[in-house]
Each structure stands twice: as structure tokens, then as C-alpha cells.
Amino acid sequence: MNQINNVWHLIVKDFNIEIRQRYILASILLYVISTVFIISKILQTVSPMLWNAIFWILFIFTAVNAMMKSFNQEISSRELYYYYLASPVEIIIAKFIYNFISLIIMGLLIFGSFIIFINNPIDHFAIFIVGIILGALGVSVVFTLVSAIASKGGNSATLMSVLSIPLILPIILFNLRITAMGLNILGSTTFVNDILMLLAIIIILVGVSLILFPQIWRT
Amino acid sequence: MKKNWWKFLAIILMLYVLILGFLMPLKPGIISVSPQSLNAGSQITLKVKTYNAKLEELKSADFRAWLLNDTSFAIAASKIAVLNAQTIDIDFEIPTYLTSDDKIVDYSLVIDAPKIGSFVLPASIIIKQDSINVSKGKDLWSKGNFKHLNHYEGFAIPFRNILYETLRNTYFHVSLWFSMFILYLVSVIYSIKFLRNKNQDFDTIGSSLVEVGTLFGVLGLITGSIWAKNTWGTYWTTDVKLNMAAVSMMIYAAYLILRSSIQDEDRKAIISSAYNIFAFFIIIPLIFVIPRLTDSLHPGNGGNPGFGGEDLDNTLRLVFYPAIIAFTLMGFWMSNLIIRYKKIKQKLSES
Structure with a gap:
């Protein structure tokens, strides 16, 4: 019970920081909207296949930008304070959940601005939303651990993008398939199969990160 | 010395791989056949380009060749002539009827000789027929006497097309x-x-x-x-x-x-x-x-x-x-x- 409480408080703390430093949220919002605007100006007509590809590219880069700060903002003295208050497993679970929620919001934001500024080729809305949620889940799992690694590695801005983009590829490929089904580019016969496969990969990665994170955190 | 036995093993195996890997010959094979599309009832000379078939050592009389689409339906070559180190001319008399009721049927070419064994180019020749008579065709195509094939003597890696x-x-x-x-x-x-x-x-x-x-x-x-x-x-x-x-x-x-x-x-x-x-x-x-x-x-x-x-x-x-x-x-x-x-x-x- 105490652990769940700790996790909850850590999540609330992250959201409080987010709300207090409003410029981070605003800058991500501006980043998304201006990029979508540029895309819509460059590509006058966008085919569903291109729409899908651009959506995930923007999703990854926004996520890299947003996740970069997920451990960077923890100043060393505050880090020491957490070290006494909560166990590393609680800290990473809290970060997972916080990143997951913020990525879903971000994904929906990108989705919305795509519909407004580009066009709306969605056929099966539910499948596409499932794709966004699973994408947020997978990306948050990989990027949380990678941002912890990168923040311990010093030069974190370049390191974060070098480490995270190749690692995210298997998850993004599954998500591309799922959202392609939502756009009716791909037949949805393998829908359940793909989701189970993606979930299996994510579960393995969550397990690995729960074991590895305490080791990184202690350095 | 005793501790490093696996390094010697690595060297020996590496030499084995390099020597055997590069020296083991390829089995004979057919690279190309021309012409590839024939008409039923015609007499035709196929120009066959072979690989590693040791044509300089063997005589024309050593070779046998068939056209077949199933091991039970085959016709034998009427005449075989070795032209040079790579090419053979093979004469076939294609029967008037084929063994299938399709207009176009594909056949494989099989060549056989002592020492080098038999080799095949699958589905390499297309034969067109104008009139269809399956039972007569089966009768005509069963005279090939496709048996007693030779085997390759010695070690060789398989011949694969394109590779x-x-x-x-x-x-x-x-x-x-x-x-x-x-x-x-x-x-x-x-x-x-x-x-x-x-x-x-x-x-x-x-x-x-x-x-x-x-x-x-x-x-x-x-x-x-x-x-x-x-x-x-x-x-x-x-x-x-x-x-x-x-x-x-x-x-x-x-x-x-x-x-x-x-x-x-x-x-x-x-x-x-x-x-x-x-x-x-x-x-x-x-x-x-x-x-x-x-x-x-x-x-x-x-x-x-x-x-x-x-x-x-x-x-x-x-x-x-x-x-x-x-x-x-x-x-x-x-x-x-x-x-x-x-x-x-x-x-x-x-x-």
C-alpha cells in the first residue's frame, strides 16, 4: 500500500512541476503545431501512407524532446532526497506512468493538429486510438530507461537521440502496422496478433528496465 | 600451450574452411537454354550452356538428355553433340500432343552422363500445343526411358541457379x-x-x-x-x-x-x-x-x-x-x- 502511495505522490509531483513550469508544456505545443504547419505547407496533398509515416516521425521526435528532461530536471540534491524517500523501482514506475500519460496527451495533440491542418484519412477510429495508446506505452517504456542512461552519461541531448531512435524501431514498426490498419492501408486480419506481439515485447522491456534501473540509479 | 588449445583449433578450422570452402568444386549445372519456347510437333535443336560439366573429358556419346514434366512422362533426345567446353547441342523431336489439357506446359531439361551425374534446369522450357489430346499425349511422352541415372563421383557443393x-x-x-x-x-x-x-x-x-x-x-x-x-x-x-x-x-x-x-x-x-x-x-x-x-x-x-x-x-x-x-x-x-x-x-x- 505504501509503495502505491509513494508512486502516486511521485506522479503528482511530476505533474506539479509540469504545471509550475508552464513554458515546457507550451514549448511542446508550439513545436508540434509549427511542425505540422510546415508539413502541411510543404506537402500540399498527403496520401494515407505518407500521413501515417509523418505522424510517427513527429511522434518520435516530440517524444525525444519531451523525454529528454525526464531525468535531466532532477537536480543532484533533489535526486539524493528521492533516494531516501522512495525505492528506485517506485521511481521508475512513477516515471513510466507519468511519461505514458503525457505521451498519450502528446499523441492526441499531434493527431488533432494533423486532422485540422492536413486532412483526416482515418477509417477505423478505434484502431487508430489503440495504436496511439500502445505507441505511447512502448515509447514511454524505452525512452524512460534510455533517458536515465543518457542523463547519467553526461552529454545527454545528443546521447539521448543517438541511443533512443534505433532502440525504438521495433516498437514503432508494430505501431506503424496497427495505425496502417486504422487508415485502411493494411488489412486488419493480423490486428490481435500484432497487438499481442507488441505487448509481449513491451512486457519484456518493462521487466528488463525494472531490473536495470536500480543499478543505474545508484551511480 | 595446454591452455591455448582452442586457439590452435581456431586456426586449423579456419584453414579447413578456407581451403575446402574455396577448393570444393561446384556440381555440374545448366546455365541457360535457347530457345526456351517450342511448338508441339516440331523438331528443334536446343543450345544448352552448361557449367562444370567437364565437356572436354567426355564424348558426345556419353550424354543422355530428356525433356520431362513428371518423372513418368519424358522424351529422350534424338541427337547430342558437344560443341565446345561449355555448350552442347541437343536435338529433340517434340510429339504433337502434350500430357496436359493446358495450351502451354512447362518442361524441365535433364542431362545425364557418367562421372558427372545428372543435372536439371527446372521448368526451363515452355511448349505450346494447338490441339489437345491428353491420352495420346501421355502415350507419346512415356517413351523416354527415364531411368538408370548416374551419380556424381567425389565431393561437390550443389549447383544453384543465380547463385x-x-x-x-x-x-x-x-x-x-x-x-x-x-x-x-x-x-x-x-x-x-x-x-x-x-x-x-x-x-x-x-x-x-x-x-x-x-x-x-x-x-x-x-x-x-x-x-x-x-x-x-x-x-x-x-x-x-x-x-x-x-x-x-x-x-x-x-x-x-x-x-x-x-x-x-x-x-x-x-x-x-x-x-x-x-x-x-x-x-x-x-x-x-x-x-x-x-x-x-x-x-x-x-x-x-x-x-x-x-x-x-x-x-x-x-x-x-x-x-x-x-x-x-x-x-x-x-x-x-x-x-x-x-x-x-x-x-x-x-x-
Whole structure:
């Protein structure tokens, strides 16, 4: 019970920081909207296949930008304070959940601005939303651990993008398939199969990160 | 000396692979036939280009040839003449009726001779018929006397169309990927060992294995790329297996960047070990799961992503399995040298 409480408080703390430093949220919002605007100006007509590809590219880069700060903002003295208050497993679970929620919001934001500024080729809305949620889940799992690694590695801005983009590829490929089904580019016969496969990969990665994170955190 | 027996084994196996791999000849085969489309009821001379068929040693009378679409329906050649070291002229009298009720039927050409055995170009010749009479056709096509085939004398690797001599690359390209994966697996085991008891030696071993494994991976990409140029006609395609392999190399390149970006030795060891374990679990779906979901030019669809069961012949296995062992042992030897270099460097910096 105490652990769940700790996790909850850590999540609330992250959201409080987010709300207090409003410029981070605003800058991500501006980043998304201006990029979508540029895309819509460059590509006058966008085919569903291109729409899908651009959506995930923007999703990854926004996520890299947003996740970069997920451990960077923890100043060393505050880090020491957490070290006494909560166990590393609680800290990473809290970060997972916080990143997951913020990525879903971000994904929906990108989705919305795509519909407004580009066009709306969605056929099966539910499948596409499932794709966004699973994408947020997978990306948050990989990027949380990678941002912890990168923040311990010093030069974190370049390191974060070098480490995270190749690692995210298997998850993004599954998500591309799922959202392609939502756009009716791909037949949805393998829908359940793909989701189970993606979930299996994510579960393995969550397990690995729960074991590895305490080791990184202690350095 | 006793401790280093495996290094001698590596050298012996490597020499065995190089010598046998390059010297074992290819079985005879047919490269091309012209013309490829015939009419039923005509008399035709096929110009057949062969490979490794030892035509200078054999006489025209030694050869037998058939056209068949099933082992029970075949016609024999009426006349065979060896032209030069590569080409044979084979005369056939095509019967008026074929064995099927289709307008167009494809037939395979089989050539047989003592010592070199029989060889075939499957579905190589298309025969067109105007009038259809299946029962008469079956009667006409059963006079081929297709039996008592010879066998190849000696050791030779199979002749495969398009691949030809590049088949030997199996020993290098595929073995390099195998031994790369073994090296990565062992390095993950050492990374786990390091995280358990923080012995700096384990990290040195793990990171050296990753370095050699990445070298093997890059060599695997290069050999594959050269092979693709010779068989598919291009160095690189957008094929899923090629791209996943390239991405896994990027992941390990990122590992090397990560290691060089951290100055503090203890921290470098812990963080890179953690990354190594995490990366390995992402490599597994990249190499073993995703290629099975999509179509690919690369051999081995539906089963093992590397190659299919039918692609390996027993004579290939004779060299291929030792090649895997040889490359793996070589990899361990190379990483051993890197480990010693790193330890000496560490001692020098301490003193």
C-alpha cells in the first residue's frame, strides 16, 4: 500500500512541476503545431501512407524532446532526497506512468493538429486510438530507461537521440502496422496478433528496465 | 600451450574452411537454354550452356538428355553433340500432343552422363500445343526411358541457379552472423555478472566481446552486400531483413558512443552494461520476430530468418558448421587480445 502511495505522490509531483513550469508544456505545443504547419505547407496533398509515416516521425521526435528532461530536471540534491524517500523501482514506475500519460496527451495533440491542418484519412477510429495508446506505452517504456542512461552519461541531448531512435524501431514498426490498419492501408486480419506481439515485447522491456534501473540509479 | 588449445583449433578450422570452402568444386549445372519456347510437333535443336560439366573429358556419346514434366512422362533426345567446353547441342523431336489439357506446359531439361551425374534446369522450357489430346499425349511422352541415372563421383557443393559460385559465401556471411550473435549473448552474460558483483574485469570482457561482435556484424553486412550485388544486382535494397540488421548495428554503434562519452570508469561500466542488456532484448524482436511478419527477398521465409532447411546440402554442412565454430573461436581470441590490451592500459594509467 505504501509503495502505491509513494508512486502516486511521485506522479503528482511530476505533474506539479509540469504545471509550475508552464513554458515546457507550451514549448511542446508550439513545436508540434509549427511542425505540422510546415508539413502541411510543404506537402500540399498527403496520401494515407505518407500521413501515417509523418505522424510517427513527429511522434518520435516530440517524444525525444519531451523525454529528454525526464531525468535531466532532477537536480543532484533533489535526486539524493528521492533516494531516501522512495525505492528506485517506485521511481521508475512513477516515471513510466507519468511519461505514458503525457505521451498519450502528446499523441492526441499531434493527431488533432494533423486532422485540422492536413486532412483526416482515418477509417477505423478505434484502431487508430489503440495504436496511439500502445505507441505511447512502448515509447514511454524505452525512452524512460534510455533517458536515465543518457542523463547519467553526461552529454545527454545528443546521447539521448543517438541511443533512443534505433532502440525504438521495433516498437514503432508494430505501431506503424496497427495505425496502417486504422487508415485502411493494411488489412486488419493480423490486428490481435500484432497487438499481442507488441505487448509481449513491451512486457519484456518493462521487466528488463525494472531490473536495470536500480543499478543505474545508484551511480 | 595446454591452455591455448582452442586457439590452435581456431586456426586449423579456419584453414579447413578456407581451403575446402574455396577448393570444393561446384556440381555440374545448366546455365541457360535457347530457345526456351517450342511448338508441339516440331523438331528443334536446343543450345544448352552448361557449367562444370567437364565437356572436354567426355564424348558426345556419353550424354543422355530428356525433356520431362513428371518423372513418368519424358522424351529422350534424338541427337547430342558437344560443341565446345561449355555448350552442347541437343536435338529433340517434340510429339504433337502434350500430357496436359493446358495450351502451354512447362518442361524441365535433364542431362545425364557418367562421372558427372545428372543435372536439371527446372521448368526451363515452355511448349505450346494447338490441339489437345491428353491420352495420346501421355502415350507419346512415356517413351523416354527415364531411368538408370548416374551419380556424381567425389565431393561437390550443389549447383544453384543465380547463385553459382557465390554459394560459397554461405560459409562466411552466415557464419559471421551466427558467431556475432554468440558473442553478443556471451557479452550479455558478462554484463549481468558485472552488475551482480561489480567486478571491473567482467565489464572489460563484456565490452570487448561487444566490440568484436560489432566488427563481425559489420563484416556480415559487407559480405551480404557484395553477395546481393552478385545475385540481386544491387548492394542494398529496402528489404526488411537487411534493414533490421543495419538497425541492430546502429544500436551497438550507439553502445560504443555511449562508452566513449562517459569519463568516469565505474559509471561507464555500470551504464554501458545496463544498456547492453537492454539492447540485447530489443535485438531479439528486430532479428527474430519482425522479419517473420513480412515478405523478404532474403532466403528463409516462414522459418528461420537466416535460411531455409532446403538451402543447406550435406556437403555445404561439412564446411558450414566448422566455419561457425572457427569464426566464434576467432571472435573469442580477438576479444581476448582486446581484454589484455585494456588491462595493460589500465595498469599503465594507474602507475
